[in-house]
Amino acid sequence: MRTKWIAAAVALACAGHAFADTPAKTADDPRIAAILDALGKVRTIESVALSPDAKHLAWTVKTDGKPVLEVADADGRNAHRVTASKGCSEISAAWAADSQHLAFLSDCAGKAPGVEEGKQKDIYVVDIARKAPPRRITHLTGYIDGLEWRPDGKALAFLYVPNATRRASATAAAKPQLGEVGVEGIEVQQVASVDASGGAIHTLTPAGLHVYEFAFSADSSRIAYVAAPPPGDNNWWVAKLYAQPVTPGARAVTLVDTVALSGPLKDLQVAVPRFSPDGSRVAFIGGLMSDQGSTGGDIWMVPAAGGAEPVDVTPGVATTPAWLAWTAPDRLLVGEHAAGASRVSSYAVPVSGPATSTTVFELPMTIGDGRLSMSLSLSADASKAAFVASSFEKAFEVQVASLDGQSAPKAVTTFNAALKPSWGKAESIAWKNEGHDVQGWLLYPANYDPKKRYGMIVSIHGGPAAAVTPRWPGVGYGGAPLSALGYFVFMPNPRGSYGQGEAFVQANRKDFGYGDLRDALAGVDAIEKSHPVDDRRLGLTGWSYGGFMTMFGVTQTQRFRAAVAGAGISNWQSYYGQNLIDQWMKPFFGASVYDDPGVYAKSSAINFIKQVKTPTLVVVGERDAETPAPQSFEFWHALRAQGVPTSLVVYPGEGHGFARDASRRDVLARALAWFDRHLSVGDK
Numbered sequence: 001m002r003t004k005w006i007a008a009a010v011a012l013a014c015a016g017h018a019f020a021d022t023p024a025k026t027a028d029d030p031r032i033a034a035i036l037d038a039l040g041k042v043r044t045i046e047s048v049a050l051s052p053d054a055k056h057l058a059w060t061v062k063t064d065g066k067p068v069l070e071v072a073d074a075d076g077r078n079a080h081r082v083t084a085s086k087g088c089s090e091i092s093a094a095w096a097a098d099s100q101h102l103a104f105l106s107d108c109a110g111k112a113p114g115v116e117e118g119k120q121k122d123i124y125v126v127d128i129a130r131k132a133p134p135r136r137i138t139h140l141t142g143y144i145d146g147l148e149w150r151p152d153g154k155a156l157a158f159l160y161v162p163n164a165t166r167r168a169s170a171t172a173a174a175k176p177q178l179g180e181v182g183v184e185g186i187e188v189q190q191v192a193s194v195d196a197s198g199g200a201i202h203t204l205t206p207a208g209l210h211v212y213e214f215a216f217s218a219d220s221s222r223i224a225y226v227a228a229p230p231p232g233d234n235n236w237w238v239a240k241l242y243a244q245p246v247t248p249g250a251r252a253v254t255l256v257d258t259v260a261l262s263g264p265l266k267d268l269q270v271a272v273p274r275f276s277p278d279g280s281r282v283a284f285i286g287g288l289m290s291d292q293g294s295t296g297g298d299i300w301m302v303p304a305a306g307g308a309e310p311v312d313v314t315p316g317v318a319t320t321p322a323w324l325a326w327t328a329p330d331r332l333l334v335g336e337h338a339a340g341a342s343r344v345s346s347y348a349v350p351v352s353g354p355a356t357s358t359t360v361f362e363l364p365m366t367i368g369d370g371r372l373s374m375s376l377s378l379s380a381d382a383s384k385a386a387f388v389a390s391s392f393e394k395a396f397e398v399q400v401a402s403l404d405g406q407s408a409p410k411a412v413t414t415f416n417a418a419l420k421p422s423w424g425k426a427e428s429i430a431w432k433n434e435g436h437d438v439q440g441w442l443l444y445p446a447n448y449d450p451k452k453r454y455g456m457i458v459s460i461h462g463g464p465a466a467a468v469t470p471r472w473p474g475v476g477y478g479g480a481p482l483s484a485l486g487y488f489v490f491m492p493n494p495r496g497s498y499g500q501g502e503a504f505v506q507a508n509r510k511d512f513g514y515g516d517l518r519d520a521l522a523g524v525d526a527i528e529k530s531h532p533v534d535d536r537r538l539g540l541t542g543w544s545y546g547g548f549m550t551m552f553g554v555t556q557t558q559r560f561r562a563a564v565a566g567a568g569i570s571n572w573q574s575y576y577g578q579n580l581i582d583q584w585m586k587p588f589f590g591a592s593v594y595d596d597p598g599v600y601a602k603s604s605a606i607n608f609i610k611q612v613k614t615p616t617l618v619v620v621g622e623r624d625a626e627t628p629a630p631q632s633f634e635f636w637h638a639l640r641a642q643g644v645p646t647s648l649v650v651y652p653g654e655g656h657g658f659a660r661d662a663s664r665r666d667v668l669a670r671a672l673a674w675f676d677r678h679l680s681v682g683d684k
Contacts, residue, residue, distance in 0.1 A: 032672050035484050036665055038422050039475045043415045045388045045396045046091055047370025050074070051099040052380035056128065058082075058093035058102055059388075059398055060370075061415055067091050069104050071128055074384075074400060076412030082126055083108070083134060089121070092145075092370075096153045097380070101196070102126050103156055105147055109136060123147065123156060125196065137198035143189070146213065146371075150246070152220040153196065157204070159211060160192040176623075186230045191223060193246075202248050209252075212236055212292060213372070217275040221246055222304070224255070224273040224282050233625060236292045237583040241270050241284060243304055253306040255282060265310060267587050271295045272322075272372060277329050280304055283349070285321055286312075288506050290465040290545070290584055295373045296320040296337060296498040296505060299347065299355065313355040319343060320467070320498035320505065322374040327382035333360070333403065335367070335374030337467050337499040339439045340428055342367045342374060344385075346405070360405050364428065365391040366471040367399075376401075390472035392426040392443065392480065395419045416472075423483035424448050426470055429490070433522035434515065436507065437500060440492035440523050441468055442531070443483035455537030455679045456488035456527070458520060458560075460553075462544030464496035464512070464588075465505055476664040477543060477566055477671060485672055487679070488533055494519030510590050512572075512603040513552040520549075521557065535559065537679045540614070541671065543567050544627060544656065548605070551635050554616060555608035562678035563616040564671045567627040567656055570635035571607075572600035580625040609638040615645035617674040619667050621654030647674075 046067045048059040055074055060067040069090040072079035083090065088108035095102055105121040121144050126134035137156075143164035148157050164187055191204045191214050205211050205225060210232035214225035224243045228235035241256035255273075258265050269289040273282050282304050287297020299321050302310040314321065323335040324347075332347040334357070343362040347355040367389045369377040376385040385403055390396045395416030401409035424444030431438050445454050459479040461468050468491040473480040479489035493499055494516040496508035508516045527533055540560040542550045547568025554563050569575050576582055576593040586592055593600045601607055616639060620632040629650055636648035649670060651663045658664045 029673065029676070031485060032669050035422060035481045035672070036475065036669060038484075039473060039481065042395050042419060042472060042474060044474065045370075045398060045413070045415065047093060048377060048386050048388050048398045049093045049095050049369065050377040050379055050384060050386035050400070051095045052097055053099040054379035054381075054384045055099065056095075057386055057398060057400075057412070058095065058104075059413075060091050060093060060104075069093055069106075071102065072412075074412075076398065076400075079413075082128075091121075092147045094147050094149055094156075096149045096196070097151060098153055100127055100129050101153070102128055103147060103149060104134075105144060106134075109139075123158070123194065125156075135198070137196070138194055138201065140201075148214075148216070150193070150220045151216050151218055154220075155193050155195050157191055157193040157214070157216070157223070159189050159214070160201070160203075161187050161189045163187075187232070188230050189232055191225060204246060204248055204250070205244070206252060209242075210235065212239060213271065213273070215274050216246070217279045217304075218277050219279060222275070222279065224275060224304070226270055226273060231580075234581050234583050237269055237289075237581075237587065239270065241273055241282070241302070243282065243306070255302050255304070255306050256284070256286075256300075256310050258286070261309060263309070264312065265300065268297070269587075270300075271297075272324060274324060274326055275304060277326055283324055283326070283332060284310075285324065286310065287320075287502050288465055288509070288587060290463045290588070293373060294463060294466045295322045296465060296467075298502050299324060299332065299334065301349070313349055313353075314347070315354060316501065316503075317357075318501045319345075320501065322498070323372050323376070325376070325378060325382075327378070327403075333376070333378070333382065333385075335376060337374075337469070338362060339430070339437075339499045340364075340441060340467065340469055340493055341499075342469055344376065344401075344403075346403075358405065360403055361401060361409060363389060363391075363409065364426075364470050365389045365394075366469045391470040392423070392441075392472070393421060393470075395472040419472075421480070421484075422446060423480045423489075429523060429527060431523055431526040433519050436495055436504065436519065438492065438494060438519050438523060439499065440490060440494075440520075441470065442527060443479055443489040443491075445486045445488055446484045447486075450532060453532045453534040454486065454488050455539065456490055456524070456533045457482050457539035457541060457675060457679075458490045458492070458524060460492065460494075460520060460540075460542035460546040460549040461497070462542070462546050464508060464516065464545045465498065466545075467493050467498040474664075475661060475668070476658065477668050481668055481672060482541075482675065485676060487539070487675070488527070488531065490523060490527060492520045492523045494523075509588055510599050512588070513549060513556070513605075514603075517549065517553055517556060521559070524559075537561060539563060539675050539679050541566070547627065550616070551605040552603065552608075554614040555605045555611050558613055560614050562675050563614050564674055565616055565618050565632070565635065566667070566671075567620050567624055567632070568618070568635065569627055569631050570638070571604045571631065573597060573604060574634065575628070575631055576600065578628045578630055580628075606634060606638060609635075609642060612639060612642060612644050615674075615678050617647050617649070617671060619649045619651070619670065621651050621656060621658060621663075623653060624656045626656040645678075
C-alpha cells in the first residue's frame with residue numbers, strides 16, 4: 001500500500017508541474033547560482049584518526065569528488081596519499097595499536113557479484129613504515145561499516161550485511177515494498193571479523209540480531225554491542241545492550257533491556273557502550289533519542305557480567321552527553337552538547353555515587369572524528385585527541401587538542417582556509433520561556449546594515465532529539481544560504497533539543513508542536529526586541545521533525561508569510577501506518593496510535609488545515625522510509641483544496657537524506673526562490 005501511495009504522490013506532483021526531473025531555474029537569479037557554486041567548493045573531511053603514539057594522523061578528504069586517504073605528521077605536516085588510485089573512495093581509516101599498521105575501506109577493487117561497479121568496499125591494510133602498497137585482505141559482497149582493530153592488533157572487526165542491496169540505515173532510500181512485506185528480503189547486520197593478514201570472514205554475533213554498534217574490551221576477549229531483532233531500520237529504538245566473548249557462536253548476555261526496566265530509562269534508547277579498562281563495567285549513553293547516530297542522554301553504568309540494573313551516574317546534568325571513552329579506571333572523556341556548543345569534559349566516575357565533571361575545552365563548532373556523534377580519536381595514553389571541526393565562520397579542518405585542559409585545540413590542516421562565508425555573522429541567542437532556559441543561533445543577513453530592517457526565516461532542526469551547533473554547510477538545504485540571500489536566519493534549540501539536560505529533551509513528549517513552537521516564537525519575540533527584524537516578513541522552514549514543525553506551525557499561527565516543509569509529517573495517525581520506523585514513536589507519544597489515537601491527532605497538522613494561509617513549498621524523497629512521501633502529498637493536497645499557494649516536489653529515488661548532489665542543489669534552489677518570491681528583501 002505504501003508503494004502505491006508514493007506512486008500516486010509522484011504522479012500527482014508531476015501532473016501539477018512540480019517534479020524534480022525539471023530542475024529549478026537558478027540561472028534566472030545569479031545570486032542563487034553563486035551561492036550554490038560557493039557551497040560546492042568546500043572540501044569535506046570524512047574522518048580523522050590519531051595514531052596511538054600520537055605521532056601521525058590519517059584522514060580522508062574530498063579530492064576530485066571522492067574521499068581519499070592521506071597520512072601526515074601529528075602537526076599536519078608532510079601529508080601524502082597512501083595510494084595512487086584514482087576515482088576510488090577511501091574511508092574509515094583505523095590505526096592498529098602498534099601505530100604502524102593502518103586499515104581503511106576502499107572500493108578500488110571494482111565490481112563484485114551483484115554490486116554496482118566501483119561501489120563494493122573492502123578492507124585494506126598498509127604498513128606506513130614501508131613503501132609497499134596497501135594489501136587487500138577481504139573480498140566482500142555486501143555492506144561494511146564501523147571498521148575497528150581488535151585491541152591486540154591481531155584482527156579487525158566491522159559491521160557487515162552480506163549481499164546487501166542498500167546502505168544499512170533508516171535514512172537511506174528504502175527498498176521497494178514488494179512481495180510479502182516485512183518477511184521477504186530482510187537483511188541483517190552483524191559483527192564480523194577477519195585476521196589482520198586476511199583469510200576467512202568470521203561472524204561473531206547471533207544471526208537473529210541486527211547490530212548497530214559494538215566495542216571491544218581492552219583485553220580483546222569480549223565485545224559489547226547494541227542490537228535488536230530485524231528489521232534493522234525499525235528496531236534500533238527497542239534495541240538491547242549485549243556482551244559476549246569474541247568467538248563465533250558465543251552466548252550473548254543481555255546487559256540492558258529498557259523495556260524490562262521500571263526506572264527513568266524504561267522504554268528509552270541505549271548507545272555508545274564502552275568497557276571499563278578492567279572489563280568489570282560497561283558505560284553507555286541512555287536517554288530519549290529520535291534517531292540512530294544522533295546520540296544524547298545521561299551516562300549509565302552496568303556490570304559487564306549482567307545481572308543488575310543500570311545506574312545513572314549523571315542525574316540532573318545540565319548538558320547532553322553524546323559520546324564517551326574511558327581514559328582511566330575511574331575517569332571518562334565525554335563529548336557533550338552544551339547549549340548549542342560542543343563541549344569535551346572529563347568525568348570522575350566513582351565506584352558508587354554520581355560522577356563529577358570538569359571542562360577540558362568548549363567550542364562554538366560541530367566536532368567529531370567521523371565515527372559517531374561528537375567522537376574523538378585519542379592517543380593511547382589519552383593525552384591528545386584529533387577531530388574534524390567546522391563552524392559558521394570556518395569550514396572543515398582537522399584539529400588536534402591536548403587534553404590537559406590548559407590549551408585550546410589547534411587546526412593542523414588548511415584544506416578550506418581560503419573559503420570565506422557568503423552569509424552573515426553568527427550569534428548565540430538565549431532566552432527564557434515557561435520556566436525553560438532556551439538557546440538558539442542567529443545568522444545575520446549578508447552585508448548587514450543595522451539601519452535597515454530585514455525579513456527573518458525560522459529554521460527548526462530535525463529530531464526532535466537533536467541540536468543546532470555551528471557547522472559549515474555543504475550543498476544542500478539549510479540556514480546559511482538563506483542568510484546569504486539577505487535574511488536573518490533563526491535556528492532555535494527548543495524543548496526536546498539536546499544541550500540543556502535530559503529533562504529538557506523529554507519536555508515535549510506527548511506535546512509535539514506546542515511547547516516547542518512556543519519556545520521558538522518566544523525566541524522570535526526576543527530577537528525582534530534587539531534586532532531590526534520586520535515581523536511582517538517572517539518565514540518558517542525545517543526538515544524531518546523540522547518539516548513537521550513547519551506544517552504544524554502554519555496551522556497554529558499566521559505570523560509566517562512563507563514556508564518550506566522538507567520531509568515533513570502532516571498526519572501522525574496515518575503516518576504511524578505508513579512509515580517503516582514506527583518503533584520510535586511510542587516513547588514520544590506514550591502509546592501506539594491504536595491505543596491512544598487522540599495524542600496523535602492532537603499534533604496532526606491536517607486536523608487544523610482550515611487555519612492555514614501561508615504559501616508553502618513541500619519537498620520530499622520518493623523512497624523516504626522515515627517520513628514517507630504520502631505525508632507531503634496529504635499536506636499539499638489539503639493546501640490546494642483550501643486555495644493556499646503551494647507546490648509539491650517529489651525527488652525520484654531519494655530517501656530521507658538526499659544522496660544525489662543534483663537533488664540537494666535543486667531543493668536548495670527551489671527553497672531560496674520560494675522565500676524570495678513570497679518575502680521581499682531589503683528595507684521597507
